[in-house]
Amino acid sequence: MRSDRVRLLQTLPHGCGYYRGRTAQNLVLDPSAADLPELYAAALGRGFRRAGGHVYIPHCPGCHACVPCRIPVGTFAPDRSQRRCLARNADLELIPAAPGFTPERHGLYARYLHGRHRGGGMDDASDEDFTRFLTAPWSPTLFLELRKDGRLLGVAVTDVCSTGVSAVYTFFDPEESARGLGTYAVLRQIQFARERGLPHVYLGFWIERHPKMDYKRRFRPLEVLRGGNWETL
Template sequence: MRSDVVRLFQTLPHSCGYFAERTAQNLVIDPSSPQLDQLYELGLQRGYRRAGGHVYIPHCPSCRACIACRIPVDAFVADRAQRRCLKRNADLEVRTEAAGFSDERFALYRRYLQWRHPDGGMDDAQPEDFSRFLHTEWSPTRFIELRKDQRLLAVAVTDYCEAGLSAVYTFYDPDEGSRGLGTFAILRQVAAARELGLKYLYLGFWIAGHVKMDYKIRFRPIEVLRNGLWQRHEPDIVS
């Protein structure tokens, strides 16, 4: 590192992507920093997240619902439902590919957003949105593809960092909902981290009780970042 000074910028208030009635703000590491790839590694361990070329953490004045979480992969044990998910998807081919745009990937991405976020501002994605959001020239990103008879069913966008793998985003075929592809993607990322000897799979932010974000707590054990310290989450902890 050439400098110990890290510049942070605070965004203007904007609509919260999780609670329609709330506004949100983020702290963003200087996106023009030539050390951003190194800062990302450090930021990941401090609860930061990557979206496109931005490394950020929620910094909302009146809300602390977003809690960074990670799976300690050596300790993780799949529960009964997760074992069933593995069995249900045993017929899929798993490929780890270079990150990048393709018509096939974009078509799946667009279908997924139209199903997952109707009228939410993301459902009319354009090709440039795909790359702008999922990866950037400095990010250590790979695409874990799930295929059935060559047909692309899901893509788990994954950053391969020394601190661990980071599950950036997963999109999948809405018509294959019975497979539990989102869960299967996380289980495959856990397996990939183990194979590489990495300690953690970072899952981004957990929001207790939120219909789209609470699923992360089903991966046990899981650690959450509270008051600057990572600690094992226990069910009786009130968030």
């Protein structure tokens, strides 16, 4: 990514979303850049991530807990637990759909936040909040819907780029927790990428020993970005 092609902006300090009491900052690609869709594909390989219309990477003074990670599709092999998860959800249909708000999706999203992330600051997400957080006019996004006999059980918000797919966000029916739909969504995104000849599934940031982020190490091999180089964890 050439510095003369895009500006990097630094956010003001804000509360860390992962550790209470810590302050965080991000570097953000200039959201007004005309070639942001092309830059985004390259930025994934540099550890950036999308939230809404912003492509960012943590840049926190004195803290390097957030480590970009990705799954190399060609060498990934599910372990025994993941194979059981695939079998347990063999009755689900995956439907690639256009992104955006629908009452059905928003209802599922609201139930997920209330059931899994209560008190996280997003409990009462409005229609506009849903659209602003999960989509952007320029982003190459699909909503991979997981359905059982037509009933929507989960949505994996997935950006599809030339460098791979980015698992932006997944939400699912909290009453179906026994299915392991979070794990299943990642496994299906790996399959989705493999079928399209895409080399990587980007999982955002891995945080060692964090109760909500350390699960990513279970997808092996997992590559992490350290010192500007991708290496196997």
